[in-house]
Amino acid sequence: MTEDAPTIIRLDDVSFTYADAVKPALDHVSLEIPEGGFVGVIGPSGAGKSTLAALLSGAIPHHYRGTLFGSTLVDGSDTCEVTLTDISRVVGSVAQDIDSQMVASAVEDEMLFGLENFGVPHDEIEGRVTGALGACGVLDLSGREIATLSGGQKQKVAIAAILALRPRVLVLDEPTAALDPASSTAVFETLRDLNAEGVTVIVVEQKVALLTAYCDSVVVLSEGRVAFDGAPREVFSHADELRALGVDSPRVTRVSNSLAQHGVMPPAPPCLSVEEAEGLVADLVRGRTGRGADIAPFRAGSRHIPATAARVTGAEPVVSFRDVCFAYPGSGACVTDLSFDVYPGELVGVIGQNGAGKTTLTKLLNGLLRPSSGSIRVAGLDMRDTPTSTVAAHVSTLFQNPDRQICKDTVLEEVAFGLELTGTPADVARERARAVAERFGLPLDEAPFSLSRGQRQMVALASVVVMEPEVILLDEPTSGLDYRECMTVMETVREMADRGCAVVMVCHDMEVVSDFAERLVVMADGRILGQGETPEVFADVELMGRARVEPPQIIALSTALARDVSREFAGVSQVSGIVDLVKELVSHD
Known part of the structure; x- marks a missing residue:
């Protein structure tokens, strides 16, 4: 994108209030999107991100009622002044709720729908x-029924259906929410390739590390207004203000900002990548030291490495899989030889690419599959032979x-519903x-369905937490949540684990x-490739490669630093651990 690129979309003092709402979803927003730009949009839940996406795609004013x-x-x-069809020939959009966007029962028909409606010549x-x-x-999914696809696979098909229309502008509302890290990167690589061909890309996204790697500008929304608008390095230099708004920053950005705040280095633009x-x-x-990787040997039990919670002595596992196999009739999808244990008070993560078998594992655990x-x-x-109602x-x-899993008229009724079903007195x-x-x-x-997607996720989780079960099973618990909501949810889950609940969490974040x-x-591929303590597993480069999992930024950073700077960094998994260790090393010159 050149600096003097013409404007493809312009918002001039736009405000929008949904019908029956009191507070505007967008409040005096002015933006210019240059042709060929790659723009990321972030902000807390309820900030107006999806409303902005609907505005850019023409769904407002042609679909949603309001002022x-x-x-x-x-x-x-x-x-x-133009029709939604006219706008759709310029702007292609991928909605946050993929199921609501699908119009066909088969992948091939979904792909053909837009092309035929737009009159694309048959030979093309x-x-x-x-x-x-x-x-x-x-x-490879072209012959599949959409109902047989995972959430991540449906997301990719929806994006492909829009790409086939070859719009000049792509607006995507959280396109990677259901995708594993490698697939998320693949989607952004596809978007970058399209952008290089001249397509303007506007993407609402919670994964800030992806935005910093691919976008040339970032817009931050808060309470319907533009809080920040600029290049990623400029926007994420305001880490404290962003956190106050409920917006996360990339972990490596936190490292560089924290080092400057602690006086280890002078103030400088933040890092945006592991390499930086x-x-x-x-x-x-x-x-400071003039020395490299032999500065200090790795110390087992370093205070910079979080200690693993001690398991109760002699405790029996509350979840135990032994050589478990299952195959879906007629689809070929299966899981094979699953063996693992989960103990009371443990929080165990299940990770892997879309289609790895994670959701099937969860359905076997809660009795929906045998x-x-x-x-x-x-x-x-x-x-x-245990009835699902007993398992529940x-x-x-x-x-x-x-x-x-939401079915009641108010939040209070929804959260209380499970307790009442199991015989707890209504009061x-x-x-x-x-x-x-x-x-x-x-x-x-x-009403739960009047809330944002992130808030509905929290309602569903609250209805799980209130049951105080022996096992909590979380399938993508932070999907659609902003940073503040994510921390609230996960701190609550951790407290339940501290009280002895076993937690099994499938998560792409x-x-x-x-x-x-x-x-x-x-x-x-339906199998368990490996298991172990979190830092050790993430640091296993070969295992991560086989599973197509990208380790988190701090693990990738500590692994690289342990290899090239000091073995003391091995196993460090938190921003504070990196910062404290750097302070320690530079003070002992």
Whole structure:
């Protein structure tokens, strides 16, 4: 993108209030999107990100009812004066809720729908379909039924269907929310390739490390207004203000900002990549000591490495899989020889790429599926012949899509519902539900479906937490949450583990996994490739490669520093550990 690129989308003092809402979702927003730009949009839940995406795609004013002020120009045309079809020929959009965007039952039909409606010549269609599916890495899914796809696979198909239309502008609302790290990177690589060909890309995204790696500008929204708008390095230099808004910064950015705040280095623009942070730390350490990797041997039990929670002596596992196998009839998808244990008070992460078998593992654990061979024991129950209703009294599950487990009219009723089903008196259930809902900051009397996607996720989790089960099963618990909500949820989960609950968490956010999971189970192709303590597993480069998992930034940084600067960095998994160790090393010159 050149600095003098023409503007493809312009927002001039735009405000929008949804019908029946009191507070505007967007409040006096002015933006210019240059043609060929790659723009990231971030902000806490309820900041107006999805509303902005709907505005840019023409869904506002043509689909959503409400009060709109100001003007939105797409390629010079006011969106209020042209049809949604006209806008769609310029702007292709991928919604946050993929299921609501799908119009066909088969992948091939989904791909053909837009092309045929746009009158694309028949001799071009096959090439467009093949090219778009291939660009998203899902060409092998072309013959599948959409109902058989995982959430991540459906996300890729939805993106491919829009790419096939070859729009000049792509607007994507959290396109990687359901994707594993490698697939998330693959999507952004695809977007970068399209951007290099001249397509303007605007992406709403919570994964700030991806935005810093690919975007040339970042817009931060807060309470419907633009809080920051600029280049990534400029925006993330305001880390303290961003955190106050509920917006995270890349972990390596935290490292460089913290080193400056502690006086280890003078104020400077923040690091945005592992490579930049490694170079910074290497220069600081070598500049003070003049020595490299032999500065200090690695010390077992270093105070810079978080201690693993002690397991109760003699405790029996509350979850035990032994040689478990299962295959879905007619699909070929299966899991094979799954063996692992989870003990009371443990928080175990299950990681792996989309389609690795993680969700199947969770359904075997909570009794929704029965193993074809092998044994599963949960809370002393043999899962072969235990009714699912009995299992539910011991295992509470948070599903990947919270909307599939919400059914009541108010938040309070929803959180209390599970307790009442299991026989807790209504007044006691409501009192317990009120305490948990208030802990999560949820509005007790509002309808769950009137809340944002992130808030609905928290309602669903609150209904799980209130049950105080022996096992909590979390399938992507932080999907759709902003940084503040994510920390609230995970701190609550950790407190439950501290009280003796066993937690099994399937999660694609490797930063969350690194911060909270004590042990990891790594899956690929329906099998367990490895398991062990979190820092050791993430530092196993060969294992991560086989599983197509990208380790979190701090693990990648500490591994590189242990190799090239000092073995003392081995196993460090937290920003504070890196910063404290650098301070220690540079003070002993």
